[in-house]
Amino acid sequence: MEAVLFYIFAIGVVVAGAQVVLRRNPIYGAVSLVACFFFLAGIYVLLSAHLIAILQVMVYAGAVMVLFVFVIMLLNLKEEELGEMHVTTMKGIGLAAVLVLVGFIAWKALTPVQFARDMAVNEQIHGFGGVKAVGNVLYRSSVLPFEVTSLLLLVAVVSAVVIAKGKI
Amino acid sequence: MNSVGLPHFLIVGAALFALGMVTVVTRRNAVGILMGVELILNAANVNFIAFNHYVDAPGRLTGQVFSIFVIVLAAAEAAVGLAIVLAIFQTFRTIDVQETDLLRE
Numbered sequence: 001m002e003a004v005l006f007y008i009f010a011i012g013v014v015v016a017g018a019q020v021v022l023r024r025n026p027i028y029g030a031v032s033l034v035a036c037f038f039f040l041a042g043i044y045v046l047l048s049a050h051l052i053a054i055l056q057v058m059v060y061a062g063a064v065m066v067l068f069v070f071v072i073m074l075l076n077l078k079e080e081e082l083g084e085m086h087v088t089t090m091k092g093i094g095l096a097a098v099l100v101l102v103g104f105i106a107w108k109a110l111t112p113v114q115f116a117r118d119m120a121v122n123e124q125i126h127g128f129g130g131v132k133a134v135g136n137v138l139y140r141s142s143v144l145p146f147e148v149t150s151l152l153l154l155v156a157v158v159s160a161v162v163i164a165k166g167k168i
Numbered sequence: 169m170n171s172v173g174l175p176h177f178l179i180v181g182a183a184l185f186a187l188g189m190v191t192v193v194t195r196r197n198a199v200g201i202l203m204g205v206e207l208i209l210n211a212a213n214v215n216f217i218a219f220n221h222y223v224d225a226p227g228r229l230t231g232q233v234f235s236i237f238v239i240v241l242a243a244a245e246a247a248v249g250l251a252i253v254l255a256i257f258q259t260f261r262t263i264d265v266q267e268t269d270l271l272r273e
Contacts, residue, residue, distance in 0.1 A: 006172040010180045017187040017207055026199050033203055040210055043180065046172075047221045049232050052213075052239075059239050064206070064246045071250045072199055075257055091194060098186045105182040109175035137229045138236065149240050156244035164251035166258065 006046055012039035026072045030065060037061040051134045177218035185211035198253045198263040202246065209242045 016039060019032035037060045044053040138146060184207055191204030213235045220231025253263055260268050 003172045006176060010176070013180060014183050014187070017184055020200075020203055020207065021187055021191050021194070026197060026203075029200060029203055033206065036207070037210070040214065043177070043214065044217055047177065047217045049217045049221070049235075052217060052232055052235055055236065055239055059243055060206075060210075064243055067246055067250055068199065068203065071253060074254070075199075075263065077263070094193060095190065098190055102179075102182050102186045106175075106179045109178040109182070134229055134232055134236070137233050142233055145237060149237060152244055153240065156247050160247045160251040163248070164254045166255070 002046065005042070009039045009042040009046065012036075013043065026077070027069070030068045030072060033068070034061050034065045037065070051131050174218055174222040177214060181211045181214040181218065184208075184214065196264050196266055198256060198265055199250075201265065202249045202253070205245065205249075206242060209238055209245075213238050 013036055016032045016036035020029045020036065023029045023032065037056055041053040041056040041061075044050075044056060188204045188207030188211060191207060192201050195201050195204065216231040216235045216238070220229065224231060256268055257263050262268070
């Protein structure tokens with residue numbers, strides 16, 4: 001059951017991610033990116049990271065992609081402004097290099113490792129990956145990075161307004 | 169192959185990273201490049217959570233907390249990046265990254 005779900009989600013992630021590369025129109029790319037993020041949320045649930053899965057759907061598929069689609073609609077690019085899809089030998093070489101890289105990583109990853117552990121071990125720990133468990137770690141041992149993150153968000157908001165507005 | 173282990177998740181992460189890298193390198197559209205960056209950050213997240221699940225000591229959640237920070241960073245990056253894209257479009261009337269070469273002069 002778990003393996004079937006994993007393969008459904010994994011194939012969904014890769015196919016939707018490939019659409020982002022292959023589609024010329026950014027709107028199609030954005031919509032397939034949303035699909036990709038939903039499948040990724042499924043993968044996080046399989047890894048018993050429930051809070052991250054919810055955050056993935058809410059922050060990524062919700063907020064960030066709405067921002068992307070909003071900007072794409074605002075720019076309202078015409079067909080000729082998108083530029084042509086050039087197929088050059090350099091791109092072919094690059095694609096081959098990427099395929100070789102992924103194949104190498106897959107080959108390395110599939111060699112047996114001794115620290116691989118059963119899924120069942122972590123399932124025994126109560127509430128693993130839930131809001132309470134993650135919040136405990138977040139607010140106790142990494143409270144300083146958490147506060148710095150709020151500063152980062154403030155800087156991002158101010159700089160986004162300043163850059164996009166031009167004159168205030 | 170019935171059981172799913174750490175290697176399978178790592179392969180998904182590697183494939184996602186490769187797709188993001190291809191998007192960043194081949195796209196001439198600035199919004200498309202930002203989408204590729206999002207794919208790369210998600211590949212990093214998959215690796216963090218997979219390693220946290222399989223390798224870290226039971227009950228420790230460092231990888232998941234780190235991936236929360238990655239999500240926050242990606243949101244901030246998208247906001248600033250899209251603001252820059254809007255500013256580029258106001259200046260050049262295009263978002264083709266080959267034609268925005270003010271620094272070259």
